[in-house]
Amino acid sequence: MAQIQIPSPLRQYSGKQASVDVPGKTVGEALAGLVSRHPDLKRHLYTDDGKLRAFVNVYVNDEDMRYLQKEATALKDGDTISIVPSIAGGCRL
C-alpha cells in the first residue's frame, strides 16, 4: 500500500483525512484508487477527459513523478505520494 498525503484544501473531499492508504502498483493506479474512493476529489485532480491537471504536481517520496515514469511510476509498500498545486500569478493582466 502507498500513502497519499491529502493537501488541507482538499481534505473536505477525503472525509477530512490528511492521508489515505491506497493499493496500486503504479502512481496512476493509486490516484485512480483515491478518486474512486473519494469521487469528489476527481474534478480537482483531473480534467473532464481524464488527464491529470497541468497544475497538479505529484511526488513519489522525494521525486517529482514527471522525472520518473510519470503515472507509470512503480510503487512499493510504504511509498508516500504527495500532491502539490502549482503556485503562480503576477500583476500582468
Add this chain to the structure above:
Amino acid sequence: MLKLSKSDYLALRQHGEETYPHECCGVLLGRFDDSGAKIVSRVVRCGNTRADSPHNRYNIDPRDLFRIEREGRERGEDVVGYYHSHPDHPAKWSTTDLAEAHWCFGRSFVITSVEKGKAVLTNSFELTGSDEADKKFVDEETEVV
C-alpha cells in the same frame, strides 16, 4: 482573517523591496484556528522561477513547495497561504493571480505593492469557492500582532 506577527509582516514586505523591480514570492506556514482564521507562524521565502518575466509574473518551484510543505508537516504546521509582490502595481489580485490559483480554497494570498523600491500597501485575499468555475478572491482582514 489572517493573523501574523509584526516581524513576519515586515519580512514579507522587505522581501518585495529586496527583489524590486521583480516580483517576490513565498509561503506562509501556520495553522487554522476553530473560527477558520489563519495564524501564521513562519514566512518562507521562495525564488521566482519566471526569469522570462519576473517584473510582472511569479512562479514558485514545485520542488520548493513540496519541501516546504513536508518540513512544515513535520513541525505540525500547515500551509495557510502564499505571498508575492506587485512592483509599481496595486496590492490587488489580478486576473492572472486568480487564473493561476487552484483549489487552495481557504488559503490566503497576500500581495504587497512595492513602489520605486518601497513596500507600500499589503493586502490579503482569501481564495473561496469550490472549483475552477466558481473560484474568487475575497478581501480578508489582516491582524498584525
